Amino acid sequence: MPLFNDILDMIYPRYCMGCDSLLDSDDVVCFDCMDELPYTDFFKHDNNPIKEIFYGRIIIQHGGSLLFYTKESLTQRLIFNLKYENNHHAGKLIGILMAKELSSTDWINEIDVIIPMPMHRKKQRVRGYNQATIIAQSLSDNLNIPMNEEIIIKSIHTETQTHKTREERWQSMQHVFEVKDKNALAGKHILLVDDVITTGASIEACGNKILSIENTKLSIATAAYAL
Numbered sequence: 001m002p003l004f005n006d007i008l009d010m011i012y013p014r015y016c017m018g019c020d021s022l023l024d025s026d027d028v029v030c031f032d033c034m035d036e037l038p039y040t041d042f043f044k045h046d047n048n049p050i051k052e053i054f055y056g057r058i059i060i061q062h063g064g065s066l067l068f069y070t071k072e073s074l075t076q077r078l079i080f081n082l083k084y085e086n087n088h089h090a091g092k093l094i095g096i097l098m099a100k101e102l103s104s105t106d107w108i109n110e111i112d113v114i115i116p117m118p119m120h121r122k123k124q125r126v127r128g129y130n131q132a133t134i135i136a137q138s139l140s141d142n143l144n145i146p147m148n149e150e151i152i153i154k155s156i157h158t159e160t161q162t163h164k165t166r167e168e169r170w171q172s173m174q175h176v177f178e179v180k181d182k183n184a185l186a187g188k189h190i191l192l193v194d195d196v197i198t199t200g201a202s203i204e205a206c207g208n209k210i211l212s213i214e215n216t217k218l219s220i221a222t223a224a225y226a227l
């Protein structure tokens with residue numbers, strides 16, 4: 001709804017999420033704050049903390065996070081606005097920046113399809129959208145790689161996992177994802193996209209499902225890496 005958004009911009013001018021300065025209509029972060037974004041540069045290195053998270057758990061070809069996620073950081077504000085404030089512009093920006101980083105890797109052309117981390121339909125109904133899909137769609141648009149958000153679904157709703165041990169989390173995650181069309185993914189290299197990575201438990205569970213399909217390869221890209 002571009003026209004509707006233009007009208008909204010006239011009524012509600014946008015302010016930089018970093019410093020509150022007034023912005024030109026389509027931005028969410030000003031030039032100065034853009035320069036200050038805490039890039040991890042993980043995509044530039046084949047061995048990085050994201051690859052390390054999954055050592056001995058699942059085999060991933062390539063993996064990385066765009067930004068460091070720390071408390072009170074601009075990354076946190078971008079993610080918060082994307083997740084809870086219905087601010088799709090924040091997700092689009094993340095997708096654009098991620099696409100830029102990924103286009104300079106020597107492997108992005110191997111990716112056949114981008115899949116956003118699935119969200120349970122109940123949760124999505126409440127929120128109205130899946131924030132990982134916003135990032136994945138922007139990434140897809142900017143890299144010209146197809147995105148598919150229907151092929152894998154989260155069929156079991158999981159409660160917050162923070163009180164559980166890693167083993168308990170792993171156990172409870174094993175059957176929550178469902179692949180709707182295995183044939184469509186067979187032989188494909190899939191880039192799984194999520195907003196923030198912490199323990200990697202849900203990525204591992206979803207990744208396991210993907211890797212159980214014949215001849216698939218898995219790579220991972222997340223917007224932010226929580227230390």
Ligand SMILES: [Zn+2]
Nearest residue numbers: 016019030033
């Ligand atoms: Zn700013």
